[in-house]
Amino acid sequence: MGGTGTGDEVTQLSDAYEHPDTFDRDAILSTVFRDEYTRLVGLARVLLDRTGDAEECVQEAFAQAYAAWPRVRRQQHPLPYLRQSVVNLARGGLRRRQIARRAVLEPAATVDDADVRVLLDERQRAVVAAVRALPPRQRECIALRYFQDCSTAATAATLGISEGSVKTHLHRGLATLETALEDLR
Amino acid sequence: MTTTEELLREAASALRRDADPTDVIWERIRAEATTVGRGSSNVELTDPVAQTARQRWLAAGAVAVATLLVVFVLVTRSGGGDGSQVQIGADPDIAVTQQQVWDLTRAGVELANALEIESVWSVTAMTGAVPDRAPAELAAAREQTDAALTAWRQAVDDSGDLVASSFTADQITSAEQRLAGLPALRRSVDEAQTNPSNVIDIFMSTAEAVLEISPTLTRALVDGEAVFELVTIQALAQVALAQAGVVGSGLSGLSYPTANAGMADPKQHAVEQFGFAHDRWDLAMRIFEGGALPSQKQAIRDRSAAVLGGDDLDQELASWLDDVLGAAPPDPTTWLEQGLAVLAVYQQLTLDELDHPTKPSSAPPSAPQETQADPMPTPSPSGTTGG
Numbered sequence: 001m002g003g004t005g006t007g008d009e010v011t012q013l014s015d016a017y018e019h020p021d022t023f024d025r026d027a028i029l030s031t032v033f034r035d036e037y038t039r040l041v042g043l044a045r046v047l048l049d050r051t052g053d054a055e056e057c058v059q060e061a062f063a064q065a066y067a068a069w070p071r072v073r074r075q076q077h078p079l080p081y082l083r084q085s086v087v088n089l090a091r092g093g094l095r096r097r098q099i100a101r102r103a104v105l106e107p108a109a110t111v112d113d114a115d116v117r118v119l120l121d122e123r124q125r126a127v128v129a130a131v132r133a134l135p136p137r138q139r140e141c142i143a144l145r146y147f148q149d150c151s152t153a154a155t156a157a158t159l160g161i162s163e164g165s166v167k168t169h170l171h172r173g174l175a176t177l178e179t180a181l182e183d184l185r
Numbered sequence: 186m187t188t189t190e191e192l193l194r195e196a197a198s199a200l201r202r203d204a205d206p207t208d209v210i211w212e213r214i215r216a217e218a219t220t221v222g223r224g225s226s227n228v229e230l231t232d233p234v235a236q237t238a239r240q241r242w243l244a245a246g247a248v249a250v251a252t253l254l255v256v257f258v259l260v261t262r263s264g265g266g267d268g269s270q271v272q273i274g275a276d277p278d279i280a281v282t283q284q285q286v287w288d289l290t291r292a293g294v295e296l297a298n299a300l301e302i303e304s305v306w307s308v309t310a311m312t313g314a315v316p317d318r319a320p321a322e323l324a325a326a327r328e329q330t331d332a333a334l335t336a337w338r339q340a341v342d343d344s345g346d347l348v349a350s351s352f353t354a355d356q357i358t359s360a361e362q363r364l365a366g367l368p369a370l371r372r373s374v375d376e377a378q379t380n381p382s383n384v385i386d387i388f389m390s391t392a393e394a395v396l397e398i399s400p401t402l403t404r405a406l407v408d409g410e411a412v413f414e415l416v417t418i419q420a421l422a423q424v425a426l427a428q429a430g431v432v433g434s435g436l437s438g439l440s441y442p443t444a445n446a447g448m449a450d451p452k453q454h455a456v457e458q459f460g461f462a463h464d465r466w467d468l469a470m471r472i473f474e475g476g477a478l479p480s481q482k483q484a485i486r487d488r489s490a491a492v493l494g495g496d497d498l499d500q501e502l503a504s505w506l507d508d509v510l511g512a513a514p515p516d517p518t519t520w521l522e523q524g525l526a527v528l529a530v531y532q533q534l535t536l537d538e539l540d541h542p543t544k545p546s547s548a549p550p551s552a553p554q555e556t557q558a559d560p561m562p563t564p565s566p567s568g569t570t571g572g
């Protein structure tokens with residue numbers, strides 16, 4: 001039982017998934033839900049500029065996987081599908097909020113919403129703010145690598161880009177973060 | 186000393202707190218997933234390639250389904266639903282009518298394509314992007330539009346009774362009214378009497394008016410396969426039209442201080458216009474995918490990916506407009522060339538569909554459509570909009 005602990009290509013499938021003849025949607029997805037929900041919420045929280053939406057985003061991803069089960073079950077494990085959903089939903093939500101924010105001339109979002117104040121200390125808030133300030137592709141690569149523990153290959157598969165591009169985005173993102181977080185080290 | 190990677194992992198761990206996968210949440214997910222409009226019958230609408238809210242997915246699906254229902258009603262009323270099987274080409278009169286539908290649709294698509302390209306070069310000229318090419322390209326685009334307009338009017342004249350119905354005649358009148366404004370629009374472009382956003386809107390609505398004639402022609406078709414083909418062509422043409430909007434609004438956004446000068450908030454306007462264009466493209470693609478065959482969907486994905494080559498220009502532009510730290514605007518020439526290349530793909534795909542074997546000239550008895558598993562689409566998070 002349980003995920004890989006690395007979030008990477010799944011090497012330790014959940015019990016339900018190890019038996020191909022038990023492709024039971026409820027059993028498999030509820031197991032993956034228990035194993036991976038927390039880490040997926042962590043991923044969504046760093047990708048979204050409003051932390052409070054993260055759980056909704058992940059729940060929507062699970063609902064999509066549930067509804068699209070005939071397609072999801074063709075994959076070795078539902079986790080890559082769920083990751084893609086979270087990244088895409090977060091990106092769509094971000095775009096809409098950015099547009100909406102412009103429309104009402106609100107100041108740019110920061111990371112001091114209530115949920116973040118409860119969850120993070122000052123240093124952690126600064127780290128999340130710096131990650132959220134990265135260009136989208138760098139932010140997603142950093143989030144998948146460090147907040148979801150994805151390998152380069154899994155990150156590339158999730159984002160639909162080459163492994164070389166992932167390495168480039170990671171390198172650039174880390175370089176920016178090195179500078180931005182200099183005072184914290 | 187703490188490394189950057191350690192800081193990231195520490196923050197990641199903290200962000201996972203209080204996110205407990207409780208049974209209550211799981212039951213809520215299951216309930217949500219099994220509500221009306223979701224489920225295995227709706228797999229296309231719930232695929233993770235979607236980058237927009239579920240509501241938009243459902244809206245797109247609803248539009249596609251509604252379109253098909255209207256088409257079926259029209260087909261039934263025109264005699265195809267009485268239980269008799271009418272083959273393409275089996276009746277000479279029917280074959281002639283279908284040829285007229287195809288000819289008029291092709292003329293409309295070619296006119297829309299020309300208007301799309303002219304809109305992009307008009308905005309390019311207005312914004313001063315690519316100054317060494319814009320004047321000549323704009324002049325060539327206008328000639329192309331004029332030629333396509335002449336051909337379209339000829340096709341309308343040759344359509345006879347096909348365009349005699351009040352519904353179709355009204356659509357043609359509406360399109361002609363839009364097209365009559367073309368000379369004035371061109372003067373506005375040349376004399377910079379308006380802003381690029383208005384130019385894009387007028388070109389888009391003109392092309393749309395032309396394209397909206399095709400759905401009214403489905404009542405003349407009695408072969409279900411031909412009807413579906415026409416619906417697919419219409420949907421593809423709308424994707425191309427939306428892509429032209431993305432390219433134009435992107436160009437306008439890249440030069441928003443001058444392009445939107447005089448507006449209360451030039452940058453806000455640029456952000457909104459680009460967002461709307463992006464959303465329109467997204468909706469058009471969803472409608473296309475809602476009714477297309479798996480092979481058609483795969484063709485558009487393959488060719489889009491080939492053109493895009495993994496570039497993320499639209500994300501770059503969105504990030505720059507949104508003031509993301511470190512984001513730089515894409516080069517206008519690169520944006521234009523890439524956007525036009527993607528536009529050309531969608532336009533050509535539309536024309537290719539017009540040459541599909543269901544077109545009347547081939548006239549074979551329609552064979553059952555080969556069933557084909559729809560492969561899991563390769564997620565292309567930002568790519569397919571191109572721009």
